[in-house]
Amino acid sequence: MATETMNPVGAPTPRNTTLGKVRTHPTQNEGLIFEKSSPGKRAVRLAPLDVPEVDAATLLGDALRVEAAPLPEVSEIEIIRHFTRLSTWNYAIDLGMYPLGSCTMKYNPRVNEFVSRLEGIAEAHPYQPETLAQGSLKVVRELEQCLMEITGMDAITMQPAAGAHGEFTGILLVRAYHESRGNARRKVIVPDSAHGTNPATAAICGYEVQNLKSNALGMVDVAELERIVDEDTAALMLTNPSTIGVFESEIHRIADVLHAKGALLYMDGANMNALVGKARPGDFGVDVMHLNLHKTFSTPHGGGGPGSGPVACKAILEPFLPTPVLARKADGTLGWNYDRPQSVGRVRAYYGNYGMFVRALAYILANGPDGLRQTTEDAVLNANYIRASLEDLYELPYKTASMHEVVFSDRRQATRGVKTGDIAKRIIDYGFHPFTVSFPLIVSGALMIEPTESESKEELDRFIEAMRAIAQEVEETPELVKNAPHSTRVSRLDEATAARKPVLRWRPTTNSGGA
């Protein structure tokens, strides 16, 4: 266990009592950038105009803006300080463990950033002629091939901008496939343990959502599935491993049940971090799936990412992929093929979040097959280490073997009036980002913990020690936990009023005419 002394009380005391925190700027309540604005202040002074002046009204006609946009007027250093100060308020994977279950908040390797900033890559433009973009296209091609190999799929689109967008694209493919066979079908089956985006995707694609209850092991009830699948079923949307971090051991049978009725198996790739290099969805019967490059393949996650949600599929769905698709031409060069009569159409401008492709490819190539396999093993080992170290204090609702994440429930703590959200807020006082709370929905009061492979045993031990200390606090001083966090700028916010009466934008408080 960690040797440092944990801070068992609520006050913001440094963990190591021999060192104080570096003093921060006295202005801790950083205003909005609009509130820092002074009329006429500028960050840059433009050089005098050295071309003939053009009358904007002549050029723009009715489109001419008559009132200046209310942009903040601040100096350069004010901008820099504003955003730098705000950045120091954040918690980040670069500061400590971020065990937000289901989100796979793994380390973003610096080599990814180095490669993506190489001039030829960073300066490439989507309108560059294909003949001058062969290197960029090769990056896409290489990544596509790596991802198809990892997933065991036949074809792929890199366009979707994130996971839910990938789901949407995947179900569009399913719909186009069924339509091409004369019947779009009516319903999509979604297990009750699914991410909320799954039923939302099915509904947006015009399908009726049929809920599938999990069995006592937290897995798909194959007999029940067999009962409800019929010729009206377009697909099952399944996450594997499931959201309780359990591998669907009957996945082959699940696929067979669907295929027997002409339905397809969609896999939500959110938990692919438990499979890479070990098991391939294409081999266990999946027809179409999305990947989250910002989860499994170490591209930035949170803070705007941006994400990237490629969709890989079997050959039967290939004709329907979004346009354009990358192809090798007769002369051996790479180019975009727009001649795709059965395509569902474009799902995003240009070709996807290309900067993320570069990072994901760098991650894959830097690790290699053995490295990726070990990444998976380490992710599973870390989750199971946490499980073994906490299961005497926190209730484990499903005893099935864990993969890359472990889900506890607050059942024991709830008898003292402490809920999962309270424990999550208290772990902030110990210097960690909270785990995921209240999800999956099949576990009442869920604590969903995903350490990822990024964490060392030492960091895991610090987290475990903190969780054990909190379990003790729940017994001895539950109020301390119920009122946490105690070491943050603000403590409990009024979430209900914030949601009922949201303030979505800044408005000037005075009528001074400025701003």
Added chain:
Amino acid sequence: MACPTHLKYTKEHEWIAVDGAVGTVGITDYAQSTLGDIVFVDLPKVGDSVAANQTFGSVESVKAVSDLYSPVTGTVTEINAELATAPDKVNEDAYAAWMIKVELANPTEQETLLSAAAYDAFIAEETGK
């Protein structure tokens, strides 16, 4: 809170009060306490059809969005418009804050619903208490 005995209940935690050919539907106190602070209630329009065991709207809390399931089949004759601006009424008193009124297409349907005692037993089973 004990469930009012004059109401009928669903396993999806809705209640219905039947008066002649019209049923008044809401969610139970157990449902509101499990959801937490409710921030938005999405209801159908007057004249819409609802079907037994099918969704007729949704309720959003700070924790989750949950579907609302109709206990009966029929046509919506009235909605509680107050909930659009004051969703917290559901938290205050789930049995007073009704959501929709339905003209019953099949009055015998309600006989399959749970009594207060059966619903209490169902919750006890769900929560393991």
